[in-house]
Amino acid sequence: MLSALKITLERYFQPVFQPVSFDLEAGGLLLVTGANGCGKTTLIRVLTGVLHPSSGRLSNRARGMAYVGHYLAIKDDLSVIENLRFARDFIGTSERRVGEVIHEVGLDRVAEQLARTLSAGQRKRCALARLLLSKNELWLLDEPYSNLDQEGVALVDTMLTRHLEGGGACVLATHGAHRPAWRGTHDYELLSGAAA
Amino acid sequence: MNPEYAGGSLSGAFAALVRRDLLLAFRRRTELLFPVIFLLVVISLFPLGIGPSPQLLARIAPGVIWIAALLATVISLDALFRSDFEDGTLEQFVISGHPLTLIALAKIATHWLVAGLPIVLLSPLLALWMNLPTESLSVMVVTLALGTPILSLIGSIGVGLTISLKRGGQLLSLLVFPLYVPILIIATAAVMAASDGLPYTQFLGLLIAGLITSVTLAPFAAAAALKISLS
């Protein structure tokens, strides 16, 4: 579904991470781990297609891609419902109702509130809710567990399991405090380009 | 693409984006007044600095109003992509698979509605302040109605290029003012011609041609600029 062959990315004429190769199939979870500053976020952004790799080949055959990064793309001046409604209308197709999704991520009580009043964990849940709105084969998650409480971490794991069981695939970058339990997990330790 | 997975219609996305941006602008409606107030202040400085002679003011009115409109546009332009760039929405737009060109066009159109249109609507008052002859007042409004969208469109390229800079505003004016030269020349020439009782329709024709050209070309350049800024 997603394969990378020796992809690198240079910043200031230095490779950010050492060449990355992998082949991710349906039902596969690529768990990208590594120390702070080894380029996990940059790698995920290369995989989304926003960054152009400096060398190597990246091929993405997934039908639909969803990305949750450090910047959550939530508008402070809109309520949770309005944020998700926009996401739904913008994507165009939705298999779930916005209200259902909000319930699933546990934001019922704050659904009508402006996003600026939410806590960091609640904002994260709001961003994760976008994953549930439409069906995307490939999920790219950058530190999805950060800021979440125990219940939130469990929520991510449940969402992930259901997605992978349904034939989806996921690349998940984390610095390693928690790892999702999934039989098709491939570990990938990303090495900083400076270490070469 | 499998319909189960495929993204929705482009027009739906366009409409959703325009609706959201209008709602966001409405939530911060006091900020909508800033460019308008800026325009009023700048225009009122001219009689104070130059003297209240009606003939002199009438003579420089087209240029003054147009330059003030140009400055007000550039000041408001920074907000065009700023919040979407900083909160990660722009990345989501790129990933969505919808062409970034049309997304940029939707954002420019909305931006003009909330920042450019008020200038056009306010211009008759400004023209009165500056003693512009009444016969050229309507021409002034028409040139602004045709010209300010061009300013927003061309400006969007500059904004796209400077958005990743923390303080891109000052650089933005250096980037876009040279590109604004032809519009300024043609628009003020039209108003001056009308004041002198000369034919002016050919200038309006040029402005329309400019508008069509910039609507077709500028969003592509703006989208390319945004992609570079995201990298």
Next chain:
Amino acid sequence: MNTNIAVKDKPRKNALVLFIHKLGSPPWFYDFTGKFIPWLWLIFVGLAAWALYLGLVRGPADYLQGESVRIIYLHVPAAWASLLIYASMAVMAFIALVWRIRIVEILAMCSAPIGAAFTIVTLTAGSLWGRPTWGTYWVWDARLTSELVLLFLYLGVIGLYNAIDEPRKAARAACLLAIVGAVNLPIIHYSVKWWNTLHQGSSVSLLGGSSIDASILWPMLIMAFAVKFYYLANLLTRARVRLLEQDLRKGWVKDVVREQRP
């Protein structure tokens, strides 16, 4: 047998494509340009000296404009060069953006300061000439105004390139701006020209008469050529330095430093 087939199947590249591919490789570019940069400088100095001799020593003063007409040998070639360099920068910027060739990016970006310098020379020479002719250092003459706008376009490219931290990203952004500027440049030029006739009628221009005497034309043309060689020499010299700076940690630069190659 197999090897024969492999050779046959290999796409044949013509000399030009091969040359461009080679140019894309930093060490090759560094060595290749290093060989003829001295020659470019030499040709420039020779041509410029010849043009100045013809223009300043041999040539007569103009019966209307007097000695000040000699500024033409600097003003006009510089004005031509400023436009030509913008065009060449825009073409290279386009190539750099589409094919992501780093050396072309560098060449486009190194063109900008040279072009900007020529606009400044043009503007300075123009206003120095304007003092005895028009009685003032600055007149909003169509040519000078166009040149001023061109200077702003150059400054925009240079400013953007220096404002963005990451060099490749900065180069790509500035390249895009250069292309946008090139699309607008003819429109700006004609609108300014037209604006000038609209407001004050055309003023006396440096290239005043309809026919130029051969004694003026030749030194001017030779100088125009000299200036092009200056551009090439300066551009390649700058590009080599920039390349060394960027690849400071790469092997080939270490070789260059160890062998103390020029």
